[in-house]
Amino acid sequence: MDFDWQHMLIELLVMPTLAFVVGLVMVLMARRLRARIERRVGPPFWQPLWDILKLYSKRTQVSHGHMHEISIIVLLGGMIAMEVFLPVPGFDTFAHHGDALTLIYLMMVPTLGMALGVSACANPNGSIGIARALTAMLAYDVPFIITVAGAAMLYGTTSLPEIIAIQQQQGLEGWGAVQMPLLALAALISMQAMLGKEPFEIYVAPAEIATGPMTEMSGKFLGSMFIMQCFQLYTVSVLYTTLFLGGGENWATFLIKIFVVVAIPMTLTNIFPRYKTEAVVAWLWKWPTAIALVGLFVVMMR
């Protein structure tokens, strides 16, 4: 395969930047949506950016050692690596070299990075938070991996650009959400948990563990967590759009789709409190897993 180094370099720079900018707008949308449901006005347009700039402009007062500092690099590095492997209109060179399995692997890196950093802090709130985050990951990964397996079986490939191409060739009827609605539903529920939104928001839990992993994060560390949130929203919504909504034919439809996808968990999060940890695991291993298994069975029977 020929490598267009120039194009790849541009993608390496453009795609994380693009993901960050779109993620910022998603954060704004999520905060405005939440505010409307809560009968508030919500933050001004630039607020998510000002928050990050403010945090990055602060001096770090306390560090918890090298592991704490490296963990932030691991966290952001994992996120940035993910962004370049996601296929978006006009930029899918790296996506052709990686696939859904690469992304599933990379999606664990930020959480593990966070775990490394938080474990260096010795704050029980952080340790409990990260233990909860890893437990939640074990819970939501099961239905999520089944849905990815189902999509791979249906389309006969794990390559994300190829999955998009197949869906787009078949039109609306070819979309994953139409072809395998049960898997699409299971993935939507997994996405809610993946984003750490209620009722699966167990690892931040301000009233229980004082924001968990973020307890010892201040200044630039907290700013990095904010950036991670932008990347996380973008990644999950693009992955869902790729697998189930035919990807993006162009930038207009792509943006509409990913914003609609993000709006779903952001709305649902406002009508639930959080479950306890064991209830999250039990629920995710029961309902979305069962739905996903039935969906997988339906795909296998075709």
Add this chain to the structure above:
Amino acid sequence: MRPENYKPVKHPPSEEYDLYFGPNHPGIEGNYALKVRLSGDEVQHVRADGGYLHRGFEKLMEERLWIQNIALVPRICVPDPVPMEETYSRAVEILGQIEVPERAQWIRTLCLEMSRVTAHLFYFGGHAATMGMYSNMFWGVSDRDRVLDLFEELTGARVYHMYTTPGGVRRDIPEGFLQRLSETLDYLETRLPEFDDLFFANPVVENRARGAGPMSPEQALEWGVTGPNLRACGLPFDLRRDDPYLVYDQLEFDIPTRSEGDAYARTMVRREELIQSIYILRQVIARLPSVKGPIRAPLPNPLAWNLPHGDAYTRTESSKGELGFFVVSNGGTRPWRVHVRGPSQMHAVQVLEQITVGQRLEDVAQIMFSLDACPPEVDR
């Protein structure tokens, strides 16, 4: 980069660890802390740590004129300040043998129930927030604001009204106020089904709150529990009916109870009490226009107002439980001693320390909030 005075602390290996809740914590309506000892997720021991809002109310009251204390007492409980003014005023009236005009008694009852509505709305929001449901919190606060608007119109202040004074109330009901109150009550009634859908009947809320921080009726009596927390254990004790004051003996209302004694029961009792308060307010709205007369008894010059020797204990059914004021006069222009019997003292210290043990870390905040304690009432 470590601070210059950084010294690593070596702890012996242990299955147990300490976690500090507060003093700024969404699990309680003020500054209050808990030192929680945990083994895994299970609470082994809890030590209440108050004092962050100690302003010496009781001592300060000894330094102020009888009437001046009206500016001080509402600060003892921010979410429900009216019972403080009313209970203190009633104690002073007993000492001074002052007859409160009937119209003032009806207006005081109106204010007490309005205050109960605001406190319960605040509580619903707070309890939901401890479980990560912030929509309900903002809804509760915004609906509470509508009642606070009415308080502002009536008293000139939203929270610290200083409206109930010894002898009556400061001013009469404004023109059209009862109509506006009635409309607000209509609005609150239309909102209740929405609160039900979002919070009270939410399966996740039930899953979390049922069985959290249970208390038996015997334990509740032994620990001095009062108010909605007592009624959530199945004991229908309410001062408004069992030791009536003001005009409560002329009003019809039910005493809602639940038998479970857990956090969910405490919340549901308050939900029912909100409905009962609306019912009481409607009766007061219907009756008040026909009660004519002055709104306060004439008082002497406050600077030379000497109350006779003696003491008085008055008690009120506040939204938190039995609120009592024990006021002693030595014949001077100021109280000789005032003791505030705040229900939060029992709920936030001995009860909380007992019922949290054996519970899960996830439930500590909601158990703390479900008792609806008011830290300045503990600290006084």
